[in-house]
Amino acid sequence: MTEKIPIGSDHAGYEMKEEIVGYLKELGYEPEDVGTSGPQNVDYPDFAGLVAGMVSRGERKRGILVCGTGLGMSITANKFPNVRAALVMNEEMAGFARTHNDANILALGGKMLGRDKVRAIVKIWLQAEFKGGRHARRVGKIAEIEGRKGYGC
Numbered sequence: 001m002t003e004k005i006p007i008g009s010d011h012a013g014y015e016m017k018e019e020i021v022g023y024l025k026e027l028g029y030e031p032e033d034v035g036t037s038g039p040q041n042v043d044y045p046d047f048a049g050l051v052a053g054m055v056s057r058g059e060r061k062r063g064i065l066v067c068g069t070g071l072g073m074s075i076t077a078n079k080f081p082n083v084r085a086a087l088v089m090n091e092e093m094a095g096f097a098r099t100h101n102d103a104n105i106l107a108l109g110g111k112m113l114g115r116d117k118v119r120a121i122v123k124i125w126l127q128a129e130f131k132g133g134r135h136a137r138r139v140g141k142i143a144e145i146e147g148r149k150g151y152g153c
Contacts (some may be wrong), residue, residue, distance in 0.1 A: 002028065002030045003029050003030065003061065004029075004030045004031075004032050004035055004060060005024055005029050005030065005031055005054075005060070005062065005063060005064060005126075005151065006031075006032040006050070006051045006054050006060050006063040006064075007015060007020060007021060007031050007032065007033055007034065007051065007063065007064040007065070007066070008033075008034040008035060008036075008047035008048065008050055008051045008063075008064075008065055008066075009026070009035075009036055009044075009047060009066040009073075009075075009110065010036060010042050010043065010044035010047060010055045010066075010067045010068070010072075010073075011036060011039050011040060011041050011042050011081065012040075012067050012068030012111055013065075013066030013067045013073075013108070013109075013110035013111075014036055014039050014066075014108055014110070014153075015039070015069060015110060016058065016066045016108065016110030016113070016115075016118060017033070017036075017066045018112070019115055020064060020066065020108075020122060021033055021120065022128060023118075023119055023122060024122070027122075027123065027126065028124070028134035032060075034047060034050040034051060034109060035047055035050070041138075044067045044073055044076065045072070045076045045132040047065070047073075048065055048067075048072070048073045048076035048077050049062070049076065049080075051063040051064070051065055051077065051105065052065075052076065052079075052080040052083050052085065052104075052105060053080060055077075055080070055083055055104050055105055056080035056081050056082050056083050057080070058082070061104065061108070062103075062104040062105060063105050063106075064105070064106045064108070064122070065077060065085070065106070065107045066107075066108045066110045067107075067109070067110065068086075068110060068111040068112075069087075069107060069109040069111065069112055070087045070107040070108050070109035070110075070112065071107075071109070073085070073087075073107045074086070074087040074105075074107035076124075077105050077107065081144075081146060082104075082132075082134075082146075083103075083104060083105055084101055084102060084103045084104050084105070084139070084142065085103065085105035085106075085107050085118065086101060086105070086106060086107060087107045087108075087151070088106055088107065088121050088125065089109070089112065089113065090092060090101065090117070090121070091117075091120050091121055091124050093121075094120075094121040094122075094124040094125040094128070095124050095125075095128050097125060097128075098124075098125055098128035098129065098130060099128050099129065099130060099135070100135045100138075101133065101135070101138075101139065102130040102135070102136075102139050103125070104113035106121070106122065106125045108121065108122075114132070
């Protein structure tokens with residue numbers, strides 16, 4: 001069965017999202033494009049919420065978000081339970097996001113990265129496996145913090 005990967009963007013990430021949709025198909029994945037459907041001005045939280053909601057509810061294992069910088073998408077996605085969205089800017093970060101942090105959403109800056117760099121990041125992020133061990137303990141602590149209201153306040 002082909003893994004379905006939901007992907008969403010705002011207007012600033014639209015062109016890069018379209019590129020990634022095609023690349024996911026090349027790699028043998030089934031992209032689920034939740035929008036946006038063009039370069040018209042839209043609000044990134046609307047699309048981050050669609051993808052993060054699917055991952056949060058366990059409907060999809062992982063997803064990809066693209067805005068101009070990746071910042072807004074990652075901030076929004078990380079508000080959802082069970083989501084570990086990583087803003088990734090290079091190949092090394094892509095590997096660590098998966099192997100150390102078990103990141104289940106990849107956030108990218110469509111205006112910050114070129115086509116070839118994004119392809120390399122996406123491929124590494126999709127192929128890397130979570131290492132577990134001491135990293136699982138740390139990811140567990142993140143989940144504990146997520147479950148506490150007012151932590152650190």
